[in-house]
Amino acid sequence: MKNKYSIFSIIKNAFSYNENWQRAWRDPEPKKEYDAIIIGGGGHGLATAFYLAKKHNMTNIAVVEKGWIGGGNTGRNTTIIRSNYLWDASAGLYDHALKIWEGLSQELNYNVMFSQRGVMNLAHNLQDVRDLKRRTHANRLNGIDAVWLNTEEVKKFCPIINTSPDIRYPVLGGTLQRRAGTARHDAVAWGYARGADAMGVDIIQNCEVKGIKRNGDSVEGVETTKGFIKTKKIGVVAAGHSSVIANMVDLKLPLESKPLQALVSEPVKPIIDTVVMSNAVHAYVSQSDKGELVIGAGTDAYVSYTQRGSHDVVEGTLKAILELYPIFSRMKMLRQWGGIVDICPDASPIISKTHIKGLYFNCGWGTGGFKATPGSGDLFAHTIANDEPHKLNADFNINRFVSGDLVDEHGAAAVAH
Amino acid sequence: MPNWNSAIKKIDVNDVVSVNLNHHSELFISEVEPIMKLNIRGKSRDFLSMIGKILNIILPTETNTSTTNKFITAIWLSPDEWLIFKNNVTNRGAEETNIEENLYKNISQKKLGSITNVSDQFVMINIQGKNLYELLSSGCPFNFNDFKNKKGAVTQTLLNHTDVIIYNEDINKINLFVRRSFSAHLWSWMNDSARFI
Amino acid sequence: MFLINCPYCGERDQSEFSAGGEAHIVRPKQPTELSDDQWAEFLFMRKNIKGVQFERWNHAHGCRKWFNMVRDTSNDKIYAVYKMGEKPPTK
């Protein structure tokens, strides 16, 4: 059993100059066989393993990660968490996640720094207003907190926004979810890893999957850089690289992988105490606990796995930032990076069985996967353990692309971040 | 006859705008009064020879080039698309209509290709001066190194995020074609940018 | 950001182009005879390759012509461009 993190353990360890802290997770070599293998040691994959162990008693499982855990999109996003999605299915999914977020630090005994500072989405044209109001009404009826703010209320809530009617795309109002906010991305991966490890889950880093072995319609195991590992159930949670794994079994998914960029500024004193998103002009900003402005840019419009993107995307985002926050003009860009996101045609994820027995996919989160991490892990664990989806992810199956029953969060102009 | 109105707000078209802010800058930007412009499309040999016959010009088939005669210039837009424009400002009316109708009758109606009047689709802006390419480069991803020394060269590219066609008329002298609805904004941008070179 | 050699206009900045996804996915000539599965395959399912991929690009802000490209999506290296209707390079 692991040390419990607490005020007492901090004091106790302080006396011994912090020499006696235990490892957060082990560093095991893979066993010959597991009951299930999760491919991908990001937040979603580690959460899946955690809930498989915790809720479904599957502890003889492994997470295999080709690099270091949390090194993919988990460590490359703008950490926005919200659940104000339009369609019932999405609202159900993301609010399930938000409810877990609200107790996650306690559940994991690990501070994920979840901060409910609110997320505000701005409207800049009349159709934006219609779409955001539609979403606000739908949220309210779905029991998700959402309020519409007029321009004055937007200004009051976040005074540094330029709400002048004379700017190119004036702020016509916005919708606010107060329960929404941000969390510390790395901590989420580490917390889940530590929790899963404590229940016996093997977290195997630097172990790249090279192939999936099949026997007819069933999976038999994975070929990795650390050898063959036998298993009957494989859950793929390799955001960005889902198609790479799918292509190993000749499975085509409705995905395109694209670089999504983000950047941070130098750290400054607290200036913005909420998250503001603006889909129409494409500017998303919040401030991290370290004081850096965390700014989300867009995706490039072509498939690429390069983990970098075009400069014009960054330029386009920053001009929108300065349009809305002229006060940031002298702020310095400190770091800029790109993550690879796989995007479904309807901007909704897939958490689903496949036609291959024992092979499950959790992918297609596009630009908005971080917020769903706990919910996604919980529902994917349910799907893997029971070979059946939970009712909250039933609509997010692969078959929807055949039937046409999409969960179209695009058309509804709900931003996917 | 209805009044003709410039696309470029508050600019008197006869008034050549010049920017000469510091000792080395020199730029003259002016809108060229309306001239006939036609978009012509076609693929076949018959099409090319018919155009030659009617306009007395050989359409350029080499990428990014143009041909010109006394009256008109033809610029290459793609393997089956050209923009032709008159070299001189003329009043609209019979002469212009005749050329267009003649082409339409012999090309469009004979199914050899298409003829579309785009006189007002594009606003033509003349820019000259030794700092011309500095202005263009401040908002354009195109590499003008070869272009600027090649009289008659043509390129389609972006200038300040706006689609433009640029025609090298002479050393440090170009004609720029921009869609009308974008033209006032681009004009304003050029005047702003010119202050910084 | 990279340069693309438009088969018609020559080398240009990528910002003049727009991407059209995987190449050589031909629209079925007789869609009504396809099953829902087969139609979905055409509509949505993609290989989304990490590595050398055949794809469609359009010189949207130039000659407006569509063409094909062979590009390594893992490093944006372009191996070939070829016109619509031409056979893809074999190597």
Place this chain on the structure above:
Amino acid sequence: MGKTKPFLDFQNDSTANDIKLALREGFKSIEHVKRYTTTGMATDQGKLSNMHALGIIAETAGVKMGELGTTTFRPPYTPLTFGTIVGRNVGEFFDITRRTPIHDWHVENKAKFENVGQWKRAWYYPIDNENMHEAVQRESKAARDSAGILDASTLGKIDIQGSDASEFLNRVYTNAWSKLEIGKCRYGLMLNEDGMVYDDGVTTRLSENHYLMTTTTGGAANVLSKLEDYLQTEWPELDVYLTSVTDHYGTVSICGPNSKKILSKIIPDLDLSDKEFPHMSFKNALIDSIRCRVMRISFTGEHSYEINIQASYAKSVWEKCFEAGKEFNITPYGTETMHLLRAEKGFIIAGQDTDGTMTPVDLQMDWIISKKKYDFIGKRSLYRSDTIREDRKQLVGLITDDPKEILEEGAQIVAETNKQPVEMLGHVTSSYFSPNLNKSIALAVVKNGKKLKGQKMFVPMENKIINVTITDTVFLDKENKRLNA
């Protein structure tokens, strides 16, 4: 060891001890150490601390420094200001502003503008201290009672020529085009390949192999690019050429019972009789000596004309129409009134009443899907298991029990009021107070709406519940008498 604080990253206050602690806790990867201790994440980008950190890690773990690798270096090498990156692209230059050829007139006449994509469109024209509601009510009434004038120049216009032009239209629109007579206009709906409504507009057959297509304002560029894509990649065998003429023409639309009289003053030699120039047809004409095309088409349900004239002359022609219409109190109206007038007639706006999830059948526009055509873009998708469901969300009309109550666009519709959570059946897509009917009207999409006509529904607002009834989508002049009035 332990008691001292050997600082490593002077900005982030991380020490050598922090690094060793990270290693003890299992944060082995160099990236984990960086993220756990924040070493190297300050404004120097690790230039001062990273090498030392690597040395300490190597020493502690007993490996060579070279084996550890480095963290990924992120641009820029030296932090630079947002302002430097953005340059002059703020304020006026934040985004392109597209203006119609009649823009200056709208400015001179104190129009309020709406941003539609990059376009500035006249939204409404307040007189004195009118607010938007008052201006729109006045404009809407004038357009139906006498005459209104609208700048429709922003509509996308595509010139289509070639011997296969008709076949091309057959493939891109849901309805049939081969038999459209020369000189006639037809409304068309364009779908995405997934069967959902994408764009709409009126296309005119100018001659045997020559059409002029109009698209929505916002859709123009995408439609042209999509059509080019099909032509070049799927159907290269078709002899068709597409040329954008959106900017070449200014479009002046005059509508209302007196529009005919006004047009006859502008173009006296044009026969405007219903027989010679019926609804959904076009004529070439001259205004003074300038050629123009006049379409008798209507987005308001009124007797109406659209004059397409070379853009340089559009403002002048607009002023001429205005002058000629003065005796009929011709009233300029903007996009808001246009939206209201079309809603009275139940005409959709692609992008407002549709959201990428509506098929033509959902819009109750089954009539526009040709039964004879073998194929068109999106046809196959209309027969998937989900798209053939009969209880999909469908476009309907809504009227409020209280005729003064105006529904909020985006408001949700439910059948029950005493349940939480309650099933949302649909939402209000368009809503206005109609001065011509003197009541509030709305368009909405409602699950199984086709079969629910006459049913009572509820629109739950934050602080009240509004009672509504599902109706037909056409509120005014169901017999289309006004078109020929």
